[in-house]
Amino acid sequence: MTDPDNIQRDKAIILSIIKYLLIVIVAGLLIYFGLRLFVILLPFVFGYILARVSTLIVSGVKNTVYSIRQRSSNRTAKVPDLTEAQSDRQTRPKKKIKYPHGLARSRGEKRSATVVYILLLLIFISLIVAMVLMIIGQLRSLATNLPTLFSGTDFLNRIINYIDQFSERLGGFIPPQYLQALESELSNIQQRLLQGVSTLVGSVLNGLASFAGNLPVVFFMIVVVIMSGYYFIADSRTIYAFLHRNITSRAFREKTIRLINSLFNKLFRVIGGYLLLFILTYVMAYIGLLIIRMPYAAITALIVAIVDLLPILGIAATMVPIAIYMFIQGEILSGIGALVIMLVITFIRRFIEPTIFGNAMHLHPLATLVSMIIGVGVYGLGGLLLGPIILVVVQEVITLFGIDQVLRNWLGGLLNRMSR
Incomplete structure (x- = not known):
């Protein structure tokens, strides 16, 4: 190959690399601003999901009642009068638009879906408020008693006694000077933890203050979710007719509708599945920790539920340290109970996870x-x-x-x- 050919080939490669780099940069900018836009639109997404769920619940109940009536009644349907049928055809508006599945069909369905939507909102808000109040109460108690917990010597003495007994069983395997050095180091760790209590309490209080400062934004987002969900129920057909009129490309419109339906199914399974698993894990952990008399069960159960959502750590990352803590405290049955709680929650999650998520998350x-x-x-x-x-x-x-x-x-x- 001659030199001009090599030069042309190198130029083509460089131009291709520049073109693809520009494409990557543009795609990165679109993704970055798209992520920001997605967060802005997230309240509307939640409102749409709740509205769609409410409509589907009403449609499902209506179809179930209709099928029960059809099964219980063996009578034939009454044939409508010819004049009534003709008058219905004249007064009934012609359907020019084929509306997608999942929209309220009549005023009665819209009213019923609105009632179900309000009930769902009340249930979610009540659960969140109850959980927040309970956690805040235990945080106050923890902030008050935390210095006492760290300043006590019972926990430190138990660790030293366990190590001393273990050394005696091995025939004095650990020399006394090492035991004294270990006790001194544990005392230093205890003092450092005690000094960090004020910092921890200050961080918790700052977090609560920051959350209180963001309450107007949170309330505004809640209002957006409520209002958008209501309008998605009440004016769903009007919104779809507007999109149908302004998006002239039929292929793009059909793909968009297919995308919305697919995203609704997947996001409902993902968000609802995560929320349901979080609530189930929190309730089971809270009840189990109350049974084994774990102090500050509400906060501990919240930490267990949050860590359990992580894909690699799982519930063992929190329940195993709790069991070790109980064993060190001398509560053997409580330590075994913590391990039993971990096994029960793991078994229930493995059993219900495929049913909840289905094929939503590949x-x-x-x-x-x-x-x-x-x-x-x-x-x-x-x-x-x-x-x-x-x-x-x-x-x-x-x-x-x-x-x-x-x-x-x-x-x-x-x-x-x-x-x-």
């Missing part, structure tokens, strides 16, 4: 963990939940619109040009 645990880490880096602690949700949305959009195939073709073409 995500590897590593991908879920990476999405959580990115979510925490971008959105803070709320990214633990937002990360997997955004990953599900991105995966569905890429798959439905064939973006993954386009990316594979681009990458394959670039590699082919570079290998020539």
Whole structure:
């Protein structure tokens, strides 16, 4: 190959690399601003999900009642009079738009769906308020008694006695000077923990103050969720008719409707599944910790439920230390009870997880963990939940619109040009 040919080939490769770099930069900017936009639209997403669930509940109850009536009644349907049928045809408006499944069909369904929607909101708000009040009460008690817990010597003496007894059983395996050094080091650790109590209490109080400062934003988001859900129920057909009139591309409109339906099913399973598993884990852990007389059971159960959502750590990351703590305290039965609680919760989760999530999440645990880490880096602690949700949305959009195939073709073409 001559030098001009090599120069042309190198120029083509460089131009291709520049083009793909520009595409990657533009895609990165779109993803970044898209993530920000998704968080802004998240209250509308929650409102739409609750509205759709309310409508589906009403439709399901209506269909169930209708089927029960059909089974219990063997009478034939009354044939309508010809004049009545003709008058109905004249007065009934013609359906020019084929509305998608999941919209309220009549005023009665809209009213019933609105009532169900209000009941769902009241249930969720009551549960959240009750949990927050209970946790705040135990945080106050913990902040008051935390110095006493760390300043006591019973826990330290038990650890030293266990180590001393273990050394005696091994025939004085640990020399006395090492035991004294260990006791001194444990005392220093205890003092450092005691000094950090004030910092911990201050951090908790600052967190509560920050949350109180963000209450107007939280209330505004709740109002947006409530109002958007109501309008999705009351004016769903009007909204769809507006989109049908302004989006002229039928293929794009059908793909968008398919995407919305698919995202609703997946997000409902993912968000509802995470929420249901969180509530079940919290309730089971709270009841179990009360049975084994674990102090501050509400806060501990909350930590257990949050850590249990993580894809790799799981419930063992919290229940095993609790069992060890109980064993050190001399509560052997309580330690065994903590392990039993861990096994019961693990068994129940393994049994109900496939039913709850179904095929909604085709995500590897590593991908879920990476999405959580990115979510925490971008959105803070709320990214633990937002990360997997955004990953599900991105995966569905890429798959439905064939973006993954386009990316594979681009990458394959670039590699082919570079290998020539």
